[in-house]
Amino acid sequence: MAHRPAPTRPVPFSEFILKVHSRCNLACDYCYMYELADRRARTDPPLMSPEVFDHTCRRLAEHVHTHGLAAARIVLHGGEPLLAGAPALARMAERLRAAVSPASARISVQTNGTLLDERALAVLAEAGVLVGVSLDGDRRSNDRHRRYASGRGSFDAVERALRLLAGRPEAYAGILCVVDLDADPRGTYQALLAHRPPMVDFLLPHANWETPPRRVGPAEGGYGRWLADAFDAWYDAPVRLTRVRLFEELLNLLLGGQSRTESVGLSPVAAVVVNTDGGYEQVDTLRSSYPGAVDTALTVFDDTFDDVLRHPAVAIRQAGVAALAAECRRCPVHQVCGGGNYPHRYRAGSFTNPSVYCADLRLLIAHVSSRLRADLAGLRGG
Structure with a gap:
């Protein structure tokens, strides 16, 4: 697939996603690893071997020290990383911190929560590993999509894990929630708040x-309206009970700031994946577009993270506005939207398209902007 060269100097990676276990004990129907376009994860090595991990540590140290990074974000990911066992993940965290020192390392595990018991959480918390959990709202909403292969819902097991995390706030990273149009947005937000997450x-x-x-229905914009309702539930609360990353990013961008995520805004991609086999991959959600979309043909055995930065597919995702479709560049909110999440732009052979969620993003941005403008006008009037 052809890519235009990026006109800007490469920006070093600062987020490193390590696929430490490629299998999963759930069968979520929207899983980009196993259920969408690229399902090759089924044949990846189940575990990241000690040899692959050792090379990854060396490459990480090289990148962090070469670019003088003060900090690195490292995510132990899957599949389901807790299938590797909490003690193994804690040992990995110790090795990774030693590798990037004197830079600091924010190490987290992104888990479905079903295997997080009291003992596993104690091990991870002692190792300074933050735990993020996926949950899609209340029991009915969550179990509509996040089920075991038998069809049994996962809510009860995840709820137990979240109760444990609420008692260990120092280890609690937050909750990821996939938007479901069949669920009530305000009800979903309130259901998530019940678990006291520091971030949603x-x-x-x-x-x-x-x-x-x-x-749902003939009109576009349903996801935008859903998110606008959830935004109001969050924004109108008399006391801010949690952070919501997407909403904070939009407010920041509307006020002239820079995004800290690739899903909105024009900041260069900062994340890279190391698969269980040692292959460098682009952000793993690209598996939702077509088979091979994540591939770089580079490995930790033979190549550096700087080599990945020079890969044409990575370079174009650091090109900012130059990587957007002409239609997007003409849009008045392109600095905020940033063209939307990169995988959502794919159309047969090209990512140089508006997001398939374009109408939703414009609706949401207009709504957030109107709320912000009204409040700023009120402050000036006062």
């Missing part, structure tokens, strides 16, 4: 122009 991240289901998202 609402995610749009991974879709593109070849495999469009499910819509």
Whole structure:
């Protein structure tokens, strides 16, 4: 697939996603690893071997020290990383911190929560590993999509894990929630708040122009209206009980700031994946577009993270506005939207398209902007 060269100097990676276990004990129907376009994870090595991990540590140290990074974010990911066992993850965290020192390392585990018991949490907390959990709201909403292969829902097991995390706030990273149009947005937000998360991240289901998202009703914008309702529930609260990453990013961008995530805004991609086999991959959600979309043909055995930065597919995702479709560049909110999440732009052979969620993002941005403008006008009037 052809990519235009990026006009800007490469920006070093600062987030490193390590696929430490490629299998999962759930069978979520929207899983980009196993259920969408690229399902090759089924044949990846189940575990990251000690040899792959050793090389990854060396490459990480090299990148962090070469670029003088003060900090690195490292995510132990899957599949389901807790299938590797909490003690193994704690040992990995210790090795990774030693590798990047004197830079600091924010190490987290992103888990479905079903295997997080009291003992596992104690081990991870002692190792300074933060735990993020996926949950899609209340029991009915969560179990509509996040089920075991037998069809049994996962809510009870995840709820137990979240109760434990609420008692260990120092280890609690937050909750990821995929938007479901069949669920009430305000009810979903309140259901998540019940678990006292320090952060909530609402995610749009991974879709593109070849495999469009499910819509409810004839009109576009349903996901935007859902998120606007959730925004109001968060924004209007007299006391801010949690952070919501997407909403904070939009407010920051509307006020002239820079994004800290690739899903909105024009900041260069900062994340890279190391698979269980040692292959460098682009952000793993690209598996939702077509088989091979994540591939770089580079490995930790033979190549550096700087080599990955020079890969054409990575370089274009650091090109900012130059990587957007002409239609996007003409849009008045392109600095805020940033073209939307990169995987959501895919259409047969090209990512140089508006997001398949374009109408939703414009609706949400307009809503957030109107709320912000009204409040700023009120402050000036006062």
